Amino acid sequence: MTLGITILFLLMIVTWVCIREFSSCFREIHVHDSMPFPAFLVWLLVVTALVSYLAMTMWGSRACFSPHQLLTLLSTIVIVLAICTSTGIKTSAVSALWGAVGAIAANDEMPDGFPVWSAVASLLIAPAAGALLFAIFRGLIDKFIFQNEGHLLIKNLYFKRLLFIGIVLSSVAMWWNYSLLIAPLVASVQWDATLPLVAANIIVSIALAAVVIAATAYALNPRRLRAKQSRHLLPHLYSVTAVTGLSLAAAPLFPFTALPPVILSVKQMEVCNKLVLEPERLLQHGMKLLGITVVTPLMAFIVGIVLFTFDHMPLFIIVTSIFVVVVCMLAHLYFNQYKKHRVTKKALTDELIRKSEVGDERNRQDVDAIASQFNVMSKEIDLKYKELINLSLYIKQQRQYLEELSLRLKKMAKEPDVDTLRAQVTDASRELKESLKLSDDMDHFYNQVDENxxxxxxxxxxxxxxxxxxxxxxxxxxxxxxxxxxxxxxxxxxxxxxxxxxxxxxxxxxxxxxxxxxxxxxxx
CATH class of the missing domain: 1.10.10.10 (Winged helix-like DNA-binding domain superfamily/Winged helix DNA-binding domain)
Known part of the structure; x- marks a missing residue:
């Protein structure tokens, strides 16, 4: 059972490294823009199997961890990675490894002691050198490609060629680096004595290649990539490759220990390079770098010290590790769903507010338009009504005038003087001509009524x-x-x-x- 849990924890660490560290270098570069994604997976399968086998062969006889030390070491790394991932702290398997190894050395269970220079080179010197090389490669690529006055198609062609070369070289370099992390751990596993070492190395290499391909295919699936392509991360691939080569060249300068002299934290190098690329985000990248360089090793050291007090109880360590991992996974899923719910709720609230504001604005405009039309119509109606009232009064006056004229005619009939009668008739004729406008006024009256x-x-x-x-x-x-x-x-x-x-x-x-x-x- 202990052997099976040890292998399970080892596979969990490999899967986490592939998804969180190895694949993250290619996520913002978009591998499928340079080569077909299936071809990249096939190349990665071959590279992973060969490099893993070479690392197993080189470090197969250098195991210095006993079975209980290995179980506690792997449990510590798994617990730290689970806690940091669920809480959002930037972490690295390499940093967790050095913290766990420090816990072993603190218990005086490492004959060679803690490899201080190896830890300093891995956590401090290598990231600083990588940031310097990143700045150099970035300046060269910008000068000779992007700032060159050549045709845009030629620039894109050169960029794709550099990207292809960078992907090929960096995949070999990075997996060789992580093979140096995994090989001593695998070498410390107590395999079946009847299984030859060569066969065991081949089986482990093939298993590691399968896990790497599955995790990378999941992490770099073109359908899942949403991040915008960043050409500025191309120098990161070359800086990782260069630092890996320099660390291999400097390996004889370090004292001989069970662990390789320098193991790079690619995630830490990526954060340092982004700090060079985006100095205005110093606080954000500085917190990430602090989590990888300080928080993760310190947490691994504390967890390792606690677990090593129960190294005589492997079942307790296994149950505790599984319990912490499950709780962290559930907490991570819960907080992810909570964040999605908050984002969705905020989006819906914003949309409702926007629609409400748009609706209120439209209603206000409609009300203003209706009020304006109502005011105009009211003024027109008032004007027409006054015209109708005036016309009606005028017609009544004409009616009264005709009645008065009728009475005058009756009096004229009784007038004996001819001259006076002639003058009265002349006045009546003139007034009658004025009253003939009555029919025209009536027509105007009816037309106005009809129009209104x-x-x-x-x-x-x-x-x-x-x-x-x-x-x-x-x-x-x-x-x-x-x-x-x-x-x-x-x-x-x-x-x-x-x-x-x-x-x-x-x-x-x-x-x-x-x-x-x-x-x-x-x-x-």
Whole structure:
């Protein structure tokens, strides 16, 4: 059981390294823009198997961790990676390894002691050298490609060639680096004695290659990539390759220990390079760098010290590690869902607020437009109403004048003096000529009424086409609310005549006795 859990923890670490550190270098560069993604996976499969086998062969006889030390070491790394990932702290498997190794050395269980210079070179010197080389490579690429006055297609061609070479070299360099991390751990596993070492190395290499391909295919699937391509991270691939080569060249300068002299934290180098690329985000990248360089090793050291006090209880260490990993996974999933829920809720709230604001603005504009139209129409109606009132008063005055003229004619008939009668007749003739304008004023009156009531006569004729001109005018006056007496005065007829006309008009409209003719006409 202990062997199976040890292998499981080892595979978990390899999977985390592939997804969080190895694949992150290619995520913002988009491998599929330089080569077909299946071809990249095939190349990575071959490289991973060969490099892993070479690392196993070189470090296969250098195991210095006992079974309980290896289980505690792997448990420490797994717990630290799980805690940091669930809490959002930037971390690295290399940093966690050095912290766990420090815990072993603190318990005096390492014959060679803690490799201080190796840890300093891995966590401090290598990232600084990588940042310097990143700045140099970035300046060279910008100068000879992007700032060159060549054609844009030629620049893109050179960029794709450099990207292809960088992907090939950096994949070999990075996996060789992480093989140096994994090989001593694998060498410390107590395999079946009947299995030859060469066969064990081949099986482990193939298993590691399968895990790497599966994790990389998941992390770098072109359908899942949403990040915008960043050409500025191309120098990162070359800086990682160069630092890996320098670390291999400097390996003889370090004292011989069970662990390789320098193991790079690619995630730490990536943060340092982004710090060079984006100095305005110093605080953000500085916190990430602090999490990898200080927090992760310190946390691994503390967890390792606690677990090493129970190294005689492997079952307790296994159960504790699995429990912490499960709790961290559940917490990570919960917080991810909580963040998605908050983002979705905020997006919905913003959308509702935006729609509400847009709706309020539209309603305000509609209300303003309606109010403006209402004001204009009210002014027009008031003006027309005043015109109608004035015209009605004028017509009444004309009616009174005609009645007065009738009385004057009766008096003239009794006048004995011919000259006086002639003068009175002349005055009456002149006044009658002025009164002839009455019919024109009436026509103007009816036209104004018809226009102000939205083609009322046209709609009335659609219901009763046989109406006469007199009946049309009667309908207009009834619709305006004039009484029979007022209509008789306006038309210069007797009120009884208007009552007869109203009765005939109702019959033409086929209205019942209970129907209010004024309301009926106002609804047309």
């Amino acid at each position: 009531h939205k083609n009322f006569v046209s709609r009335l004729l659609m219901r009763c086409p046989t109406l006469t001109e007199r009946e049309k005018r009667l309908a207009i006056l009834i619709r305006l609310g004039y009484s029979s007496k007022d209509i008789a005065s306006l038309m210069n007829v007797e009120p009884k005549t208007i009552e007869i006309s109203r009765y005939r008009f109702r019959r033409k409209l086929k209205l019942d006795r209970g129907t209010n003719i004024v309301q009926y006409l106002q609804l047309i």
